[in-house]
Amino acid sequence: MSIAGTLRLLFGCVLPLLAALAVGVLDGRAAAEERITFGAAISTTGKTAKEGEYTRDGYQFAIDKLNEMGGVRVGGRAYKLALKYYDDESRSERTAQLTEKLINEDKVAFILGPYGSAPTSTAAPICERYRVPMIEANGAAESIFSKGYKFTFAVLTPAKQYLRGIVDFVLAHDRGAKTVAILGENEPFSKEVAAGAAEYAKEKGLSVVYQQLYPSSAQDVSALLTTVKSFRPDVVLGAGHLQDSLLIVKQAKDLGLRPKAMGFSVGPSSPEFRESLKRDADYVLGATQWTPALRYQGDDPWRTPKAFADAFLAKNPSYSSVPYQVAESAAAIVAFQHAIEKAGTLDPVKVRDAIASLDIMTFFGPIKFDGRGVNVTKPMAVEQLQPDGGKYTVFPQAVAERDGIYPMPPAPAP
Amino acid sequence: MNVAELSQIAVNALLLSGILALVALGFSLVWGIMNIVNLAHGAFIVLGAYLTFYLHEAAGIDPFLSIPICMVVMFALGFAVQRALINQVIRAPILATFLLTFGLEILLVNLVNYFCKGDTRSVTTAYTGAGITLGYVRIPYIRLAALLIALALVAALAWFLRSTRAGRAIRATGMDIDAARLTGVNVPAVYALTYGIGAALAGAAGSLLSVMVPFDPNLGGAYTERSFVISVLGGLGAIGNVVLGALLYAFVDVFVGARLPQLSEAVTFVVLVLALVY
Numbered sequence: 001m002s003i004a005g006t007l008r009l010l011f012g013c014v015l016p017l018l019a020a021l022a023v024g025v026l027d028g029r030a031a032a033e034e035r036i037t038f039g040a041a042i043s044t045t046g047k048t049a050k051e052g053e054y055t056r057d058g059y060q061f062a063i064d065k066l067n068e069m070g071g072v073r074v075g076g077r078a079y080k081l082a083l084k085y086y087d088d089e090s091r092s093e094r095t096a097q098l099t100e101k102l103i104n105e106d107k108v109a110f111i112l113g114p115y116g117s118a119p120t121s122t123a124a125p126i127c128e129r130y131r132v133p134m135i136e137a138n139g140a141a142e143s144i145f146s147k148g149y150k151f152t153f154a155v156l157t158p159a160k161q162y163l164r165g166i167v168d169f170v171l172a173h174d175r176g177a178k179t180v181a182i183l184g185e186n187e188p189f190s191k192e193v194a195a196g197a198a199e200y201a202k203e204k205g206l207s208v209v210y211q212q213l214y215p216s217s218a219q220d221v222s223a224l225l226t227t228v229k230s231f232r233p234d235v236v237l238g239a240g241h242l243q244d245s246l247l248i249v250k251q252a253k254d255l256g257l258r259p260k261a262m263g264f265s266v267g268p269s270s271p272e273f274r275e276s277l278k279r280d281a282d283y284v285l286g287a288t289q290w291t292p293a294l295r296y297q298g299d300d301p302w303r304t305p306k307a308f309a310d311a312f313l314a315k316n317p318s319y320s321s322v323p324y325q326v327a328e329s330a331a332a333i334v335a336f337q338h339a340i341e342k343a344g345t346l347d348p349v350k351v352r353d354a355i356a357s358l359d360i361m362t363f364f365g366p367i368k369f370d371g372r373g374v375n376v377t378k379p380m381a382v383e384q385l386q387p388d389g390g391k392y393t394v395f396p397q398a399v400a401e402r403d404g405i406y407p408m409p410p411a412p413a414p
Numbered sequence: 415m416n417v418a419e420l421s422q423i424a425v426n427a428l429l430l431s432g433i434l435a436l437v438a439l440g441f442s443l444v445w446g447i448m449n450i451v452n453l454a455h456g457a458f459i460v461l462g463a464y465l466t467f468y469l470h471e472a473a474g475i476d477p478f479l480s481i482p483i484c485m486v487v488m489f490a491l492g493f494a495v496q497r498a499l500i501n502q503v504i505r506a507p508i509l510a511t512f513l514l515t516f517g518l519e520i521l522l523v524n525l526v527n528y529f530c531k532g533d534t535r536s537v538t539t540a541y542t543g544a545g546i547t548l549g550y551v552r553i554p555y556i557r558l559a560a561l562l563i564a565l566a567l568v569a570a571l572a573w574f575l576r577s578t579r580a581g582r583a584i585r586a587t588g589m590d591i592d593a594a595r596l597t598g599v600n601v602p603a604v605y606a607l608t609y610g611i612g613a614a615l616a617g618a619a620g621s622l623l624s625v626m627v628p629f630d631p632n633l634g635g636a637y638t639e640r641s642f643v644i645s646v647l648g649g650l651g652a653i654g655n656v657v658l659g660a661l662l663y664a665f666v667d668v669f670v671g672a673r674l675p676q677l678s679e680a681v682t683f684v685v686l687v688l689a690l691v692y
Contacts, residue, residue, distance in 0.1 A: 045524070047632055049532025090632075186676050214675040217636050219627050222426040223671035223678075230419045243534050246628035250536070253543030254554035255422070276536035276628055280543060411543075 036072060036346065037082045038063070038336070039108030041098035041123065043115050046090025048241065050272065051325055052115045055138055058329025059083050059112055061312055065301050072337050075344045081333070084108055088119060095119035099126040109346055110134070112332055115325070117141035117159070117189030124152040133352040135339075137332040138325060141189040145372035153355050153373040155331045155364065157380050159189050159265075160196025162287045163237050165382040166263035167201050169285065169395040170235050173406040177260065181210035181233040183224055183248065185240035193239035193265045209233055218244065222251050229257040238264040246276050253280055253411065260407030261285060269383055271320050274391070281385045283408040285394075288381050290324040290364055293393035293401045298362035300334045308363045321391070331364035418550035423672050424665075425551050431657070431664035432561025433622055434644060438656045439568060440615030441641035446650040447588035447608050449508070450500065453515040455641055456634025457522035458488055458613045462620020463629050464530055470537050477537050477625045478559065484617035492613025496606040504605065519634070526631040536628040560622045565657070567618060571611070572653050584608050643686050 040059065043052035063081040071078040084106055088094040095114045102108045103126065111127050113120050113136020120139025124147075127134040133151045140159040144152065170177050180201045184194030191213060198208045209231040214221055225248070228236060236259045238248050245267025252262070261283075267273050268286025292309035302308040308330070309322045319326075335358060340346065343354035359368045365378040382395035384404050394404035441455045462484045469475040469483065495518065503510040545554035575581040586594040587604045595601050619637075623629065640663065648659025666685050671678040 045527050045532060045631075047630070049527070049630070050534065053532070212675050214671070215679050217679070218675070219633075219636060220426075220430055220667070220671075221675075222430070223423055223668040224675055226419055226422045226426060227672050229422075230416065243628050243630070246534060246536055250543065250626075250628070254545060254552070254557065255426075256545070256547065256552045272534050276534065276538065278538045280538065 034077065034079045035082050036074075036079045036110070036340070037084050037106070037108045038110050038112045038333075039099070039102030039106060040083065040085040040112040041088040041095045041102070041114045041119065042085050043090040043119070044087045046088075047243075048090045048115050050242070050270065051138070051323075052087075052090070054323045054325035055113075055115045055329045056083075056085060057316060057319075058137070058326035059085075059333060061315060061326065062301075062330035062333035064315075065311070066333065066337060069301055072340050074340060074346060079346075083112075088114055090116075090119075092116075092118045092122045096122040096126055099123040100130075103127075103130045103132055108132075110336060110348070110351070112329075112336075113137055113139055113154070117144060118187055120144055120152075120154075121188065124149050127151045131352075132348050133339075133355055135332040135335050135355065137328040139189070141192050142372075142374065143188050143192065145374050149373065151352055153335070153369050153375075155335055155367050155375050156289050156328045157378045158374050158376070159192035160199070161380055162193045162265040163197035163239065163263065164200045165287055165380045165395050166237065166261070166285050167197065167204055167206070167235075169263075169382050169404055170261050170406065171204055171206075172395070172397065173404065174234075174260065177234040178207060179209045179231065179233040180206050180235045180237060181228045181231060181259075182208060182212075182237045182239065183221070183228070184211075184213045184238075185216055185218075185244055186213040187216050190239040190241070190265070194237075197237050197239065197265075206235075214240075214244075218247070220251070221247055222255060225251050225255050225257050229255055234260045236262045238262075238267075240264070240266065242267045242270055242272065246273065249277055249280055249284060256411070258408060258411050262408065263287065263382070268385055268391070269324055271323070274385060274389070279387075282387045283405055284385050285404070286383045286385075286391075288324045288383050288393075289378075290327040291381050291383060291393045292322060293399060294365070294381060295399050296361060296363055296365055298334075298364070299338075299360055300362045302363045305363050327364050331362055331367065334362050334364070335360070335367050419672075421550050422552065423668055425553060427664045427668035428661075429553070429557040429561050430668060431660040432564040433557070433619065433626065434640060434664055435657045435660035436560075436564035436567060436615065436622065437619045437637050438641040438644035438648075438660060439564075439571065439653070440612035440619070441638070442645040442648070442650060442656045442659075443571070443615070443653060444609055444612040445645055446653075447584055448504070448605055450504075450511045450515065450609075451508075451642070452609075452612065453512065453638055454495075454518040454522060455515075455612070455616055456636070456638035457519045457526075458492065458616035458634075459620040459623065459637050460523065460526055460629070460631055460634040461491070462488055462617030463624040463633065464526060464535070464620075464631075465617070466621040466624045467535050467537055470539075477539065477621055478563075481563070481618050481621045484621045485614040488617030489610040489614035492616075493606045493610035495613070496609035497602070500609065501602050501605060519638070523631050523634060530631065532630055534628050534630045535624070537624045539625065542625065556625050560626065563618070563622065567615060568654060568657055571615070575653060580604075580607060643682060646686060647689050 071080045086098045111134035115138045117139040121144045245264040263285035269288045339354040343350045392402040469480040644659035648655035
């Protein structure tokens, strides 16, 4: 056997096999089918149960699709992918425990992120300690990436940029808009969204007349909204989660607060936003990581956002539309696939290096990490719920499905 | 803070206190009479909210009309739970009832989670968000109605406890269980009745909350906490006290919330601590 042949054998089969053994993905019973198992702690119950479901379904959908296409090729061998997840009950301290369990007991090869910034920030140090790379898709707070972790990467646009699109949308329609009120939930991600929005609004010449945080468990924000109303802001921005956004729209109507535009970081893109609020959801703007209307041409099984959405809905008939959490979660799998194939090994540190040097275009948008592990290349889009019952991408204008409606017309008389 | 804002905030607090009083009413009754800190109270509220939601979605029943239905269903459930479960441990140390109701809470919340999914729900009617404007102040109809219904239920319960035979038996049992038994009160039945009424009131609170706030199966825990604080602030002596407790809670929560929302919860609990100390 030639030296080249030996080397090929060594790198092609022996090393991956050893690496696979080392991380324990080889099931002792049968070596017939080789698997790469991804582990994730996902909130399928608790406060973010819905978003957790989207996350899980996105991971699973991408894994199934890649498996259908033959799996991931590592050094000449095809590996099937699998997902192992536990419910973290929307409690960050559970996320950390479960991540440790996945690495230690279940011996998963790689970690996928949980839903939300707070749980992601508890999973990250665990991955760091065990030197297992994590690509996360649902933790946008930049604070996760300020601690110098080397094994955590995020495919999504960071929190501080979430509401920029809505500010730009307003200014594109109305140079005369002057004042903004910002309400944020008091937790790491939303705080950054609110702070980032305030910074950007000021940079664009708007004046931030009100900026406050409310507690995560708030069931009543009428006091804040009463104060907001007394400032008569042109724009009201909310940085919280679905439940908060619903509450703000409801109570704003109760109190007769009707700004020219109302936008949220999280909420309007979920189907439940319309289901819960019915007509009161009209004209509300939502920031979104991704919509099927965007025009990306990616290097992945679906290539375009539209094709991804169609394929997902065909497989998951219980969804009426594709939440962006599904897309970003699927994008994490795509990023792992590219990195593993590029690394040509399952060695966690080598895969980590391959992730760090990724520079790819996907159906979800560009993925390229900065030194912290944040994907800074992808912009946010803006959606608007319009009175015909539909939800349309209205910004950036280059990819808009429709013109946005601005300002919101006065509330219909009761 | 100008006059318009101040008066609106005061009205908000007043309106909020109504629903909070109703939230705490059943909890306070059960605690005062049976000395059970009913940690499953929030779960009953959630059940009431879901029942209202489904009656509205599936049968088109107005959420306000479904209040009596919820109360009857929840009464039956509460009665059965007390008879079958809690009566078994009623003489055991307080920790046993704590654990039992806590377990019940987890069980109910997870059953709701399983059968109704974790989706955030909200009951939206034609009149959601409608209201009247009086000078500076805007009063949403739904919150006004909730306040009136809450006050009516407090009054009805107070009347029931004072003026009916069953009500007097409940109070007698609360005062001295042995004396009540000696005079012929059927204590297990009275306990079941009391717990059933507590659950029915939680169901009514859930009905009203379902039109006011978006909810999911985990809504309850926060309301159990609030019920606890309000019951303590008001005192357990008389049932009308929950109105005072709720007023105090609502005013602190809303006024602090208007300027320092991050601190609103901390401050309400500081008030609780002060109330306990002094």
